[in-house]
């Protein structure tokens with residue numbers, strides 16, 4: 265059976281790694297699955313792409329479409345055109361798509377029009393905010409996919425409400441697999457804490473890249489002001505900066521200076537990131553993946569968005585959604601600092617209950633074989 269796995273953006277490289285391992289183990293005795301990896305080229309800086317293939321032993325992409333950056337229509341359109349050509353020449357039996365990026369929706373559209381069955385990993389997520397490009401991508405991808413692999417009970421319930429229950433299968437969360445598999449490895453291999461002179465539980469990790477925060481000058485300004493104020497109040501902050509955010513800050517706030525305790529660094533690899541998250545006192549982020557990883561690694565999270573799809577992290581007591589209001593952000597930081605001074609937080613039981621035991625890749629591959 266020939267699978268086409270379509271990836272293109274950083275979180276998708278992390279999500280495909282456990283799937284590649286599950287396929288390799290399935291193929292141990294005889295080759296049942298021929299997994300063809302297609303990299304759309306949506307992310308292309310070495311620190312946003314190659315580093316993950318190297319670190320996570322992901323086989324080199326069989327096809328690299330080199331699409332690069334662009335406006336949504338141009339980028340998605342070019343992917344669609346190139347994916348269609350490739351699907352016509354390579355004739356896959358099934359297309360596997362991951363998450364909610366433009367690479368996801370392009371893969372779904374190309375396959376659906378050619379009547380190729382589609383498996384959507386991380387189906388059913390909803391923020392109920394259609395201004396998010398990811399929300400549009402998810403809704404389209406879910407409605408034209410054949411197998412909806414849902415990571416959480418909430419995702420299952422969202423799909424049911426859209427009359428998609430028949431195509432839905434609970435898989436657990438593939439990023440939980442990735443964290444469980446790599447966190448020991450990260451401890452052994454990553455020297456990031458030493459390199460950045462960080463003491464455990466004595467700093468905050470920050471990531472920002474979401475369009476609603478980077479493309480809205482007022483929101484971005486509020487975030488930057490909050491970060492500087494938190495740093496000036498004495499908490500060390502480490503901020504591996506997404507290229508989108510770096511470019512926007514240079515363009516919109518050329519005179520802005522980070523405070524001495526706000527350390528802006530280039531994007532890091534996954535193992536370094538696991539170390540940074542696992543040992544942070546608190547995380548401030550608008551990333552989907554980070555909200556889950558903080559929960560898996562017992563790091564209190566503050567989500568700089570107005571809503572979240574990952575409601576289990578909030579219900580499980582690990583995540584406070586503040587939006588970008590400075591007072592609310594600082595209040596949440598103070599809450600977590602005070603709480604963790606008195607007790608260690610532990611979200612692991614809640615994490616397994618909501619996101620599975622870290623065996624989603626095997627469940628997904630079995631579901632694909634059954635299909």
Ligand code: UD1
Nearest residue numbers: 273274275306307308309312333334365366397398507508
């Ligand atoms: C994309 C996804 C988002 C996901 C994020 C993960 C969409 C619509 N968005 O957002 O859901 O959370 O990836 O990180 O698919 N750039 C570089 N180098 C790179 C990649 C990007 O400089 O290797 C810059 C370019 O200026 C580009 C901008 O970042 O225009 C945005 O990149 P893009 O892939 O369009 O969106 P992301 O914000 O990365």
Ligand code: UDP
Nearest residue numbers: 274275278504531532533534537551552553
């Ligand atoms: N990540 C990383 N290095 C970084 C920032 C993030 O390895 O410098 C990882 C992070 O640990 C998570 C994934 O990238 O596994 C999340 O990707 P991102 O925040 O770009 O996208 P999202 O999850 O919001 O779609």
